[in-house]
Amino acid sequence: MTVLCLVEQDGGAVTDASLRALTFARSLATDAPDAVLFGEAAGVPAQTLASYGVSGAHVVEPGQLAGYAPLAWARVLAALISETGASAVVAAATDRGNEVMAHLGALTGLPMAASCVSAAPAGPSGTGQWRLVRQRWAGLLLEDAVLDAAPALLTVAIDAVQPVPADTPATLAVQPCQPELADGDLTVRATESAGQSGGISLASARVVVGGGRGVGGPDGFAPLEELAALLGGVVGVSRVVTSEGWRPHSQQVGQTGTKITPELYLACGISGAIQHIAGCASAKHIVAVNKDPGAPILAHAEYAVIGDLHEVIPALVTAIRARGVST
């Protein structure tokens, strides 16, 4: 029983979300999963893949297919399904993962289950019935579902599975893969635009300093920015802040923004609406700064400071600087 896992890379390393997807893929079958990668065969992160128990890597080289083209990527997966007789295809529930898997569903006429938390074959293996748990409402609700399809097309909720290497590493065989593309498969292909930040991204930052309506306006963010810089983190905001136009939407945390997984989320002047919590519930530690001791955020935070963020945050910045930390 082969399970294929689409593996996304960033700067030559497997992304954190794909490590989680690999961990999930491994749980679906006793056989080691196969990885599918797009990039130079020579640059395959072989050690990581082997440590995650991957025994086969199907690699599509840039000479065959360069850049991100969702439909072409799905075409490659469709061909690999036929070639390997895969019983499941798995990807991380990232923008690209969901997109490629939805194309694969459309190409093959199969259903696609997004944001799965767990999956297991139901009944005797090979019947193509699966029991799934998947997220709805960005994880605020869980759906128990039955999937009748072979292979099962699944994306893995990023905040539902921890990345865990296999007990025993596998021996990895790298196989180049020759895609046979159809007309139009490359009509939509990404060009990475230059001149962008390249700094720490909200999704992967170790520290996020959150600001909500309590910040009061676009000018109130300077101390939060300063604190974030001191801690090597970034600023994240609530939807009120972006819909007021105080900060760009790319900084929004929540159901319709970004899901974050930092060590520390310091939520300042944020009430803790469930759609906001949907984006930050996977933070290792949440600390709230709020002037209202009854704010719902206090039921999600581990620690809180009750008070005006305009006093607390500048004082915190001063205290951290006094320890000799600078930006």
Place this chain on the structure above:
Amino acid sequence: MEVLVCVKRVPVVGGKIVVTADGQEIDTRMSGFAISPHEECAVEEAIQITERLGGAVSVLTLGPAAAADQLRDALALGAGRAVLLETDGREWGPVATAAAIVAQARRHTPGYDLLLLGNEAADTGDYQVGIRVAHALGWPCVTGIKHIEISDGVVRARREYRGSEEAFEFGLPAVITVKEGINLPRYPSLPGRLRAKRAAIEQHEPPWEADSLRMVGLRVPQTERKQATVLGTGADAVPALVALLDELGVLP
């Protein structure tokens, strides 16, 4: 430019989500309904596009009779036409939903140049209706878009990618799914509201079809709700806060 926007009626969930006793749906006795946020932005984007390039905006929803409210919300903002694909209240899966949207797109003459959808519906979050529609129509599709420019039949679309951006360029007709943040939706005007109230809504009743992904039940995840330990009040709490950050290992 003929633009069709697909919007879904979803409950407005407040402080928490409550599931009905039979676990089959969200308890909406106390909640209102609205268009999913990404799709509110899709409506706004469609209106802005036709303001720039001319043409008309149609909105479509597949849902119960009451989903006409969401169509009227979009009409009040400036959509010209509305189509209700009326259901008997059962939940439709993404495959069947896409098929019904495709049937409507084919029914419409002279035909649409652009279909705008949300990246994912706020409730079911299936992340696929737009792509399935595009495949059936044989049109290109991009998802999660936060910026659209159109000139001479060519679309330039951008989205976020790992803290940076990626861009796509392709021709019309096309399907684009958008994310909140692509624009700030306007508020309806009074004349807009009045016009929407009187507008005729085209109606069809597509037959329900089962998806091979079947929901068995819904439940709210168990999270340990801890009540936060209060470190202190105001700036006096700062020493305790610094000590905590140190303990958590986030101080450089």
